[in-house]
Amino acid sequence: xxxxxxxxRSAPTxxxxxxRLSSRAYSPVVARSWMPITSIAPxxxxxxxxxxxxxxxxxxxxxxxxxxxxxxxxxxxEQSDNTSIKEYLDGSSYQLEDTTGSEExxxxxxxxxxxxxxxxxTESFSNPDADVDPSSDPAMFDEDAEGRQPKIRxxxxxxxxxxxxxESPANYQxxxxxxxxxxGRGALVLGCFLDQDARFNIEHVxxxxxxxxxxxxxxxxxxxxxxVYTGPPFEELDEGLQSLFDEYLRERGxxxxxxxxxxxxxxxxxxxxxxxxxxxxSKFVE
Numbered sequence: 001x002x003x004x005x006x007x008x009r010s011a012p013t014x015x016x017x018x019x020r021l022s023s024r025a026y027s028p029v030v031a032r033s034w035m036p037i038t039s040i041a042p043x044x045x046x047x048x049x050x051x052x053x054x055x056x057x058x059x060x061x062x063x064x065x066x067x068x069x070x071x072x073x074x075x076x077x078e079q080s081d082n083t084s085i086k087e088y089l090d091g092s093s094y095q096l097e098d099t100t101g102s103e104e105x106x107x108x109x110x111x112x113x114x115x116x117x118x119x120x121x122t123e124s125f126s127n128p129d130a131d132v133d134p135s136s137d138p139a140m141f142d143e144d145a146e147g148r149q150p151k152i153r154x155x156x157x158x159x160x161x162x163x164x165x166x167e168s169p170a171n172y173q174x175x176x177x178x179x180x181x182x183x184g185r186g187a188l189v190l191g192c193f194l195d196q197d198a199r200f201n202i203e204h205v206x207x208x209x210x211x212x213x214x215x216x217x218x219x220x221x222x223x224x225x226x227x228v229y230t231g232p233p234f235e236e237l238d239e240g241l242q243s244l245f246d247e248y249l250r251e252r253g254x255x256x257x258x259x260x261x262x263x264x265x266x267x268x269x270x271x272x273x274x275x276x277x278x279x280x281x282s283k284f285v286e
Contacts, residue, residue, distance in 0.1 A: 058285050058286070061285050062282050062285055062286055065278045065281060065282040065285075066282065068278055069275060069278045069279065069282070072271055072274060072275050072278070073275065075271055076268070076271045076272065076275065079267060079268050079271065082264060082268075084260065084261065084264055085261060085264055085265055085268065088257060088258070088260070088261040089261075092107075092253065092257075092258075092261075093109045093111075093253055094107040094108065094109045094116075094118070094253065094258070095107070095108050095109065098269065100276070101273070101276065103121040103122045103123055103273070104119060104120075104121045105119070105120055105121060105122075105265065105266075105269060106118065106119050107258070109252075109253070111252050111253075113182055113183065114180050114181065114182055114252075115180070115181045115182075116178070116179070116180050116252055116254075117178075117179045117181075118176060118177070118178050118179075118254060118258070119176070119177045119178075119179070120174065120175065120176045120177070120262055120266065121266075122266055122269055122270040122273060124174045124175045124176065124262075124266060125172055125173070125174055125175075125266070172196070173193040173194060173195060173196075174193060174194040174262055174263055174266065175191075175192075175193050176192045176193065176194060176200065176262065177189060177190070177191060177192070178190040178192060178200075178249065178254060179214060179215075180252070181211045181214065186207060186208050186209045186210055186211070186214070187207075187208045187210070187211045187213075187214035188205060188206070188207055188208075189205075189206045189208065189214055190202055190204070190205050190206075190245075190249070191203045191204045191205075191206075191230075192249075194259045194262060194263065197256075197259075198256045198259030198260045198263075199256060199259060200246070200249055200254055200255070200258075200259060202234045202242070202245055202246065202249070203233070203234050204230045204231055204233065204234055205230070205231050205234065205245065206228055206229075206230040206231065207228075208225065208228060213225050213228075
């Protein structure tokens with residue numbers, strides 16, 4: 001009974017609302033105010049936009065950087081378990097020179113009246129087996145970038161998947177420069193690469209009359225350095241002479257122990273600089 005009364009009371013109200021809407025729909029005033037749909041479309045679109053809230057490019061970039069940073073921190077944590085770096089530095093006569101934010105790293109020492117500097121960088125890895133575009137102009141080719149392969153970071157699942165297609169490891173090498181100078185006597189610069197057995201392989205030996213020229217301290221020195229005769233390809237020298245140059249380096253502590261240290265340090269250095277780079281970019285974008 002109560003339900004019937006409620007329905008009865010509500011029915012007139014509903015009917016009246018319907019009647020008002022019906023009369024409004026056919027009102028002459030409404031008819032006179034009609035206008036083409038093209039005139040009201042912009043207002044309708046502006047008022048009833050269907051586009052979903054968009055995450056700004058800044059926010060997306062920061063989120064991706066944080067994700068990459070988290071992954072890289074895990075990689076660096078695994079590398080920290082490698083004690084070979086500390087063990088080498090503790091027992092070596094060489095001192096490490098590593099500037100934060102710089103790609104280049106140096107190992108330096110004094111040997112008699114000689115100043116020795118072994119240089120390498122986070123870009124020192126190269127692949128001599130990499131195919132070179134035969135159409136490229138040799139005159140425009142950067143020797144320092146020869147054979148260099150881009151470092152592409154992959155998520156762990158991608159690495160696992162790609163392992164199925166890797167039939168043999170790439171023949172990667174590490175480029176190293178050895179500079180030996182003597183006061184008033186100039187400097188020797190030996191261009192070397194580390195093979196997969198951590199051995200130093202000399203590619204060329206250049207003599208510079210001054211240390212400044214060897215290091216290219218000024219534009220004039222750099223130009224003079226480019227024109228210096230660097231000797232024949234090392235492999236074309238007499239084998240006995242090659243062996244003596246190898247022993248010359250070994251006597252100065254440039255041996256397999258250093259050859260093991262350098263790639264390990266490059267890997268850690270590259271991870272640290274990559275993380276620092278992401279942090280700096282993230283702070284800037286935020």
